[in-house]
Amino acid sequence: MALDQVPAxxxxxxxxxxxxLASACTLEAMFKAALDPLLAGVRIDRAALLLFDGxxxxxxxxxxGLSEEYRRTVEGHSPWRFGEKNARPICIExxxxxxxxxxxxxxxxxxxxxxxxxFPLIWRGELIGKFMLYADRPTRWDRGEIAFVETVASxxxxxxxxxxxxxxxxxxxxxxxxxxxxVPAGIMFVNPEGLIQYxxxxxxxxxxxxxxxxxxGRSCVALADSVLRLFKDPESFLGAxxxxxxxxxxxxxxxxxxxxxxxxxxxxVPVRADGRLVGHLWSYTDVSERKRMEQQLIQTQRLDGLxxxxxxxxxxxxxxxxxxxxxxxxxxxxxxxxxxxxxIADELIFAAERAxxxxxxxxxxxxxxxxxxxxxxxxLLLHSSFELLRRLLGPSIQLVVVDQASAxxxxxxxxxxxxxxxxxxxxxxxxxxxxxxxxxxxxQETLAKPARHxxxxxxxxxxxxxxxxxxxxxxxxxxxxxxxxxxxPPKKKGGARVWGSxxxxxxxxxxxxxxxxxxxxxxxxxxxxxxxxxxxxRPPPRRSPRPCRTTxxxxxxxxxxxxxxxxxxxxxxARCWSRWCARAVTRPSKRRTxxxxxxxxxxxxxxxxxxxxxx
Numbered sequence: 001m002a003l004d005q006v007p008a009x010x011x012x013x014x015x016x017x018x019x020x021l022a023s024a025c026t027l028e029a030m031f032k033a034a035l036d037p038l039l040a041g042v043r044i045d046r047a048a049l050l051l052f053d054g055x056x057x058x059x060x061x062x063x064x065g066l067s068e069e070y071r072r073t074v075e076g077h078s079p080w081r082f083g084e085k086n087a088r089p090i091c092i093e094x095x096x097x098x099x100x101x102x103x104x105x106x107x108x109x110x111x112x113x114x115x116x117x118x119f120p121l122i123w124r125g126e127l128i129g130k131f132m133l134y135a136d137r138p139t140r141w142d143r144g145e146i147a148f149v150e151t152v153a154s155x156x157x158x159x160x161x162x163x164x165x166x167x168x169x170x171x172x173x174x175x176x177x178x179x180x181x182x183v184p185a186g187i188m189f190v191n192p193e194g195l196i197q198y199x200x201x202x203x204x205x206x207x208x209x210x211x212x213x214x215x216x217g218r219s220c221v222a223l224a225d226s227v228l229r230l231f232k233d234p235e236s237f238l239g240a241x242x243x244x245x246x247x248x249x250x251x252x253x254x255x256x257x258x259x260x261x262x263x264x265x266x267x268x269v270p271v272r273a274d275g276r277l278v279g280h281l282w283s284y285t286d287v288s289e290r291k292r293m294e295q296q297l298i299q300t301q302r303l304d305g306l307x308x309x310x311x312x313x314x315x316x317x318x319x320x321x322x323x324x325x326x327x328x329x330x331x332x333x334x335x336x337x338x339x340x341x342x343x344i345a346d347e348l349i350f351a352a353e354r355a356x357x358x359x360x361x362x363x364x365x366x367x368x369x370x371x372x373x374x375x376x377x378x379x380l381l382l383h384s385s386f387e388l389l390r391r392l393l394g395p396s397i398q399l400v401v402v403d404q405a406s407a408x409x410x411x412x413x414x415x416x417x418x419x420x421x422x423x424x425x426x427x428x429x430x431x432x433x434x435x436x437x438x439x440x441x442x443x444q445e446t447l448a449k450p451a452r453h454x455x456x457x458x459x460x461x462x463x464x465x466x467x468x469x470x471x472x473x474x475x476x477x478x479x480x481x482x483x484x485x486x487x488x489p490p491k492k493k494g495g496a497r498v499w500g501s502x503x504x505x506x507x508x509x510x511x512x513x514x515x516x517x518x519x520x521x522x523x524x525x526x527x528x529x530x531x532x533x534x535x536x537x538r539p540p541p542r543r544s545p546r547p548c549r550t551t552x553x554x555x556x557x558x559x560x561x562x563x564x565x566x567x568x569x570x571x572x573x574a575r576c577w578s579r580w581c582a583r584a585v586t587r588p589s590k591r592r593t594x595x596x597x598x599x600x601x602x603x604x605x606x607x608x609x610x611x612x613x614x615x
Contacts, residue, residue: 013037431472
């Protein structure tokens with residue numbers, strides 16, 4: 001029908017429909033805008049708007065005057081398939097007699113529908129839905145009414161398609177923005193004029209800039225000073241940017257070091273549309289942790305090689321010590337008491353035993369020694385390692401051992417714990433290049449309820465705590481975060497290596513693998529430069545050393561010339577020391593060792609009140 005043949009009233013309705021659809025943003029507003037002219041220009045009583053869903057099924061989206069039962073029954077029914085290109089309107093004048101309505105005639109009868117019309121919604125030649133008109137009496141729509149409804153349906157189809165496209169585009173943009181904001185890389189898109197079109201918050205965080213919203217629209221040149229001050233080599237960074245802008249190929253994986261020891265990886269991609277350059281996309285990723293892990297892997301491989309070499313040497317040396325110790329014992333048994341060579345044989349055996357202890361430490365370092373957890377007296381273990389630790393520290397650092405535990409028995413591999421002590425002492429030594437004090441403290445803690453220490457569950461009970469505290473530089477935040485790594489990269493000037501806490505945790509965990517409720521853990525605090533090892537307290541072994549009849553209440557061993565000390569308040573260990581001193585005096589084989597115990601030489605153990613040793 002030509003436009004000049006359309007009644008003026010319908011033209012006015014179409015003009016009003018266009019105005020309302022232009023401002024409508026929702027399906028409800030569009031349906032209402034279309035329903036008003038239809039009710040006024042066509043003989044209908046009810047109407048509905050249906051659209052195809054993602055599965056190609058026609059679904060009710062808007063309606064007026066239709067029951068829920070009717071909608072549920074006829075939903076999905078359509079005379080056209082999804083995407084059909086040549087759909088034409090279908091009008092049923094009387095549902096009681098029309099053969100097209102035979103399938104749903106009973107449904108129409110219950111709903112009170114006598115006439116209905118199907119009008120397709122077409123967008124760019126494809127069917128996207130339909131507009132339904134219903135009349136409560138038999139109705140024959142003329143060509144003018146059908147053409148008017150087709151015009152309304154066409155206008156609604158355009159509005160619906162544009163709204164759906166806008167919603168899809170908005171959803172895609174929100175997904176893209178969410179993806180860009182949540183990636184671990186800083187992203188910046190710059191147009192050919194050098195203006196920032198987009199940047200995420202991660203980019204602002206990496207380069208310590210203003211929030212991303214404030215950067216959009218600004219020139220990259222204005223940010224140059226703020227960005228270049230972060231790099232160790234600003235000229236190299238500027239050269240990489242200039243080379244990327246002048247070239248036609250992406251630049252991936254360039255790495256730049258910052259003055260704060262971070263490392264950034266730079267990726268660049270030129271963005272083109274229809275063969276024309278429309279912008280530059282930059283991505284920056286903080287790869288400091290990856291670089292640190294690479295260095296740590298290299299260091300670990302080197303140390304593993306060193307450990308393998310140490311293990312081989314230890315095995316060979318241990319094989320050499322076996323006949324030395326064996327023949328030494330035979331030689332000593334054949335020398336009569338009081339012979340001048342008896343002391344020489346004892347010293348030979350003593351030196352071989354010390355060498356065997358060194359091989360055990362080498363095997364522990366090489367990880368070739370099997371873990372053998374047992375109930376260990378930490379006080380005696382500290383004493384046996386005292387001389388080694390003192391020599392490892394050097395003369396400028398004072399070693400102090402403080403004992404505040406009543407019965408420090410824990411179940412652990414003693415060799416592994418000795419390795420932990422050596423690592424911690426070496427770490428403390430490096431943290432105090434100008435001298436200081438390292439304090440090893442034995443104490444006791446009791447947990448009344450389950451607790452969690454550094455991710456490890458601790459059951460209630462009594463715990464023995466070994467604390468290593470030094471007066472060194474301590475550990476900063478980044479160093480503390482990697483304290484549990486096996487080996488850290490080489491230390492910087494003025495810093496300390498952190499290589500003792502993971503062996504502490506690992507060896508304690510291996511020692512307690514057969515008894516899960518028991519727990520050990522290492523913890524370091526930057527404020528007091530300390531490391532703690534917690535061990536579940538255990539009863540002493542069944543075969544305890546028998547004490548002497550008369551014992552002093554305290555025992556003390558001090559090496560003042562080496563600036564180290566040992567103190568204990570345990571009567572039991574005073575008895576042990578008294579008995580050991582008595583053997584040193586009465587047995588000629590220990591005369592040289594006994595001569596170092598000046599306060600015990602020539603006196604009975606019952607009369608000694610202290611033991612002193614000087615180096």
